[in-house]
Amino acid sequence: MAAMVTKTKLTNLTSKLLGWRMWVQSAFLLVWLDPLGLRLHTVCSPVFHCYACPLATFACPIGILAQFSALHIFPFMAVGLLIAVGALFGSLICGWVCPFGFLQDLVAKIPTPKFDLPKLAGYLRYVVLIGTVLAIPYFLGEGHPLFVCRVCPAGALEVAVPNMISQATAGQQIAWPNAVKLTILGLFLIAVFFIKRPWCRILCPLGAIFSLFNRVSAFFLRFNADKCTDCKQCHQLCEYGIEPEKSPNSLRCNRCLECIRCDPGALTLGSIFEKPQTQKSAFENPKPSSVRNFCLLLS
């Protein structure tokens, strides 16, 4: 019975929280946006949020990986944090915690036609991770125009644009970001209206790291083939073009968990902390088909 209760608790909690996802993301904003002015930039957060932003509590892990790569120093703290958080949550961070993902989710609420992306587009994230975060800083230094912080739209949107506005309003000379950064920001601002989470799905290096943990993280998406009626409702619920019943722990999954709304309940959030179902609990909650078979047998 206890085993059953543990499982029900997580499933219940997930289904209750699902309707509140935006509020969960908003609540996490209070952590990242530094309302207390703590400026704890000696440690990284596990989310994509530019540390140059005046409203950033922590340092950006991608910025630190790139800066340390340019310095030829191994960033133990950032790597350790990403491994630990990735092992625990995987891409759940992207879907529920990341402020830049939240921003894109908010814009996606605007009713515009949304286009899907080819599956291969997701692999570009690994090119960005290896290229602009690790290789370019290591071999060409932080001054290169393709150094990740110099092209990052989060930095442009959270820091460069507000800076330019404040400089313009104060009558000072405007410090323009480089052309590549402005182009990427422009493309991002257009794409965000027509593609669901374009940055996360095409270019985000942090999402690329967390997605690698999806198959082994403590919290994962579980598919129960017995409950699946092959109705394909999960395909319609998934806004990222993933077929959750085929690959519930896909590298492209952002763990928004919308697919667990499917009526047959074949997809649930699982955890390695759950105890296995006992024989007793299976009898206490028999499947309808088992009951029917048992009645037929009796009759």
Next chain:
Amino acid sequence: MLTKKTKIIIFCLLISLGVIVLAYGAFFHSIKVTTNVEGGSVSITKSEPALVKEASVGGVTRDKSGKVKQTYTGKAPEACPT
């Protein structure tokens, strides 16, 4: 498809690795940074958390000789130069 037991083993290994690497960086890892002072330059040792803060404002760079060098003298910059 990984079994639950395999998942638990992988999770334990990863979380231990993550915590050990994080703790090593936070408490034991330090880097020598060259800083300019009046009449020359001196080498000081900085902990990784301090270097993370410096890196977040563009306060350190790597010179041609491979040494990590502080980019400013006096007060640290407030924002990243990028």
